Amino acid sequence: MVPFAPSTRSPDEPCGPYTPPRESSARVGGPASLLDPGTERDPHPLYRTLRANFPLVRDEPFGAWLISRHADVRAALADPRFVAPSPGPVPAHGERRTHDAYRAIASAALRNQVSAALRAGVERTAHVLASRLAFRQEADLVAEFCRWLPAAAAVTALGLPYEDTLRVHAWCRTGLDHLGGHRPGLDAYLRPHLARRRAHPGDDLLSALCTARLDGRPLPDGTVTELAGTVLGAAGETTARALASFLANLLDHPGQLDLIRARPGLAGAAWAESLRRDPPLQIVSRRALEPIGPIPEGATVACLLGAAGRDPARFADPDRYDIFRAEPGDLAYGSGPRHCLGAPLARLTAEAGLLALLTVLPGLRRASGPRPRPEGLVSRSPRTLPVCPR
Ligand code: HEM
Numbered sequence: 001m002v003p004f005a006p007s008t009r010s011p012d013e014p015c016g017p018y019t020p021p022r023e024s025s026a027r028v029g030g031p032a033s034l035l036d037p038g039t040e041r042d043p044h045p046l047y048r049t050l051r052a053n054f055p056l057v058r059d060e061p062f063g064a065w066l067i068s069r070h071a072d073v074r075a076a077l078a079d080p081r082f083v084a085p086s087p088g089p090v091p092a093h094g095e096r097r098t099h100d101a102y103r104a105i106a107s108a109a110l111r112n113q114v115s116a117a118l119r120a121g122v123e124r125t126a127h128v129l130a131s132r133l134a135f136r137q138e139a140d141l142v143a144e145f146c147r148w149l150p151a152a153a154a155v156t157a158l159g160l161p162y163e164d165t166l167r168v169h170a171w172c173r174t175g176l177d178h179l180g181g182h183r184p185g186l187d188a189y190l191r192p193h194l195a196r197r198r199a200h201p202g203d204d205l206l207s208a209l210c211t212a213r214l215d216g217r218p219l220p221d222g223t224v225t226e227l228a229g230t231v232l233g234a235a236g237e238t239t240a241r242a243l244a245s246f247l248a249n250l251l252d253h254p255g256q257l258d259l260i261r262a263r264p265g266l267a268g269a270a271w272a273e274s275l276r277r278d279p280p281l282q283i284v285s286r287r288a289l290e291p292i293g294p295i296p297e298g299a300t301v302a303c304l305l306g307a308a309g310r311d312p313a314r315f316a317d318p319d320r321y322d323i324f325r326a327e328p329g330d331l332a333y334g335s336g337p338r339h340c341l342g343a344p345l346a347r348l349t350a351e352a353g354l355l356a357l358l359t360v361l362p363g364l365r366r367a368s369g370p371r372p373r374p375e376g377l378v379s380r381s382p383r384t385l386p387v388c389p390r
Contacts (some may be wrong), residue, residue, distance in 0.1 A: 015071075015074055015075055015078055015335075016075060017075060017079050017081070018067075018072060018075040018076040018079040018081075018082070018292065019075070019293075020056050020292060020293025020294065020295065021055045021056050021293075031046070031049050031050075031053070031054065032046050032049070033059050033060070033061040033062055034046070034059055034061075034062045034066070034283075034302075034377060035059075035061040035062050035377075036061075039377070040375070040376065040377045041373065042373075043282070043306060043307075043377065043380075044306075044310065044319070047068055047304060047306060047307035047310065050066055050068040050304070050307060051068045051069050051307055051311055051312075051313075054066070054068075055067070055068060055069050055072060056072070056293070056294070056295075058294075059302070062302065063300060064285065064299075064300040064301060064302040065295050065299055065300070065301045065302065066301075066302050066304060067301060067302070067303050067304065068304045068307035068308065068311075069307075069308065069311055069313065070308040070309075070311035070313065070314040070315075070331065071311075071313070071314070072308075073303045073304065073305065073307075073308040073331060073335075074308070074330075074331060074335050076286065076301060076303050077284065077286070077303055077331075077334055077335040077336040077338070077339075078335050078336030078337070079336070080289075080337070081288060081289050081290055081292055082286035082287065082288060082289070082292075082301060083286060083287055083289055084099075084285070084286065084287070084338055085285050085286065085287045085300060101214055102223075102227060103337075103338075103341070105209065105212045105214065105219070105227070106209075106227055106230070106231070106341055107341050108208070108212065109205050109208035109209050109212065110205065110231075110341045110342060110344075110345070114344045114345060114348050115203065117203075118153075118156055118157055118345075118348070119348060119352070121153075121156040121162075122149070122152070122153045122156060122348055122349055122352045123352045123355075123356065125148075125149060125152040125153070125156070125162075126149055126352045126353045126355075126356035126357075127356045127359075127360060129144070129145050129148055129149055129152075129353075129356070130145070130356040130357050130359070130360035130361055131360050132144070133145070133360075133361060133389040134360055134361060134389060134390065135390070136389050136390075137388065137389075137390075138367050138386060138387070138388055138389075139386070139387055139389050140384050140385060140386055140387075141244070141247055141357075141385040141386075141387050142240075142244045142381075142382060142383060142384050142385045143384070145243075145247075145353065145357070146240045146241075146243040146244045146247065146353075146385070147169070147240050148165070148169070149240075149243065149349055149352075149353045150172070150235055150236050150237075150239035150240045150243065150346075150349050151165055151168060151169045151172040151232075151235075151236045151240070152165045153235065153239070153345060153348070153349040154168070154172060154231060154232050154235035154236055154345075155168050157204065157205045157231070157235070157345055158204060158205045158206045158228060158231065158232075159193075159197075159202055159204025159205065159206050159207060160193060160206070164189075167189065168189075168232060169236070170185075171185075171186050171229060171232045171233065171236075172232045172233060172235070172236020172237055172240075173233075173236065173237055186225055186228070186229050186232075187221075187222065187225045190206075190224075190225045190228060191221060191225075193206060194206070194210055194221050194224055194225070197210040197211075198210050198211075198218075205228075205231065206224070206228060209224045209227055209228060210224055231342070234340070234341075234342055235342055235345060235346070237379070238280050238281060238346075238379070239280075239342075239345075239346045239349055239350070240381075241280035241376075241379055241380070241381035242274070242275060242279075242280040242332075242346065242350065242381070243349065243350055243353055244381040244382050244385055245274055245278040245280065245374065245380075245381045245382065246270070246271055246274040246275075246350055246354070247353075247354070247357070247385060248372075248374075248382050248385055249270075249273075249274045249277065249278065249321045250270060250274075250354070251364075251365065251366045251385070251387065252321070252366070252371075253321055254365070256270065256321070256322075256323050257358075259323070260323070260354070260358065261358050261362075264355055264358075266323055267350070267351045267354050267355060268347060268351060269323045269324070269325075269328070270323040270354075271347055271350045271351065271354075272328040272329060273321060273322060273323050273325055273328065273329070274321070275309075275329055275332035275333075276309045276310075276315070276325075276328060276329020276330075276331075276332065277309060277310065277318075277319070277321055277329070278306075278309075278374065278380070278381070279305045279306055279309055279329075279331070279332035279380075280332070280379060280380065280381055281305060281332070281378065281379060282304065282305055282306035282376075282377065282378060282379070282380045283302050283303065283304055283305065283306070283377070283378045284302075284303045284305060284334055285300055285301065285302055285303070286300070286301045286303060287299070287300055287301070288301060305331050305332060305334075306380065308331050309329050309331060309332065314327070315327060315329070361389045361390060363388070363389070363390045364387055364388070364389055364390075365387065365388050366386070366387060366388075367386035367387055367388050369386065372384045372385065372386070
């Protein structure tokens, strides 16, 4: 086995523009559609066909051009001719400028997110959640652990009261909507917290947003609540799904789980491997700003992260879950100008969660009965994870 080496590649690293394959392989009308019955249950047979024979193909029912090979997905995500989809035909220049400004603010606010205090808070919550399962015969890790820990981590990072986690949880379920989406109700909830942070800023994420300046002026309250909402949606739902797949992968490979029990430092490699094999966001969409090979201007392009993570041209024996993989995956968090800003918080949450479960529940194993399969085409993870906690 080759020891794990963390990826040295930065998601910002230039990788050259996306080059469409020769016309012959860029056909309209592929072998099947993402929307065909059966694909959602298991998309990997279709992903294999796409990678091998249709690296760029128009999926008419899905309404997008599909890109599936690792190198192509990485290049497309970094290529400025592809932009994140927006409500209009093509994003206005002003819209992109706003996004860039918001991204710079969120990025600065999140840069020092993993403080000792945040780590301690997430670890404490993970222990509380695990301890609640300690005397149970059976439990569902998705409903009772995975959905709560990332929400509590986001609450802690923002500096909101821990006891508000239940309330904030609903805003975490909305998922990633890019920087600045509106969440009804969140604004009213956050306003009193904003007033306090503006008067007495602390070292939490909400204070960082309240003290940030755009064109020399503080951000309006509405913008701060939208950015906080994006953090909750991105951190809560996406990390919850990734955590469910992570725990499922380890429970399916008890030998590798035992190795982590003995050497907890392996947890980070195990997390990276799960994100490669089973990324929670399987599809990231883009819109073409100009014609690119057969892709017309304005067309939607689906970058298949789930297919890229299992590309045999990049990863040996790609379907295997192997925490000692020499080349870790690098696309689950996206790539290029929109890559994820929350990877350190997600990793902290996953590691703290796993280590708490292993410490508090040393006998943790899958419950007998049928194994729940991952569900979802765009966001994908097991909906339940029945376990015997003791
Ligand atoms: C395992 C957990 C996570 C995964 C797999 C993940 C994945 C992603 C991906 C693929 C994107 C890029 C979308 C695109 O290119 O269109 C993204 C963007 C983003 N993520 Fe994450 N994410 C995770 C956790 C988090 C957390 C914990 C936070 C916040 C603390 C966060 C904040 C963001 C933000 C703000 C963006 C938008 C960036 C932009 O629009 O420029 N994510 N994430």
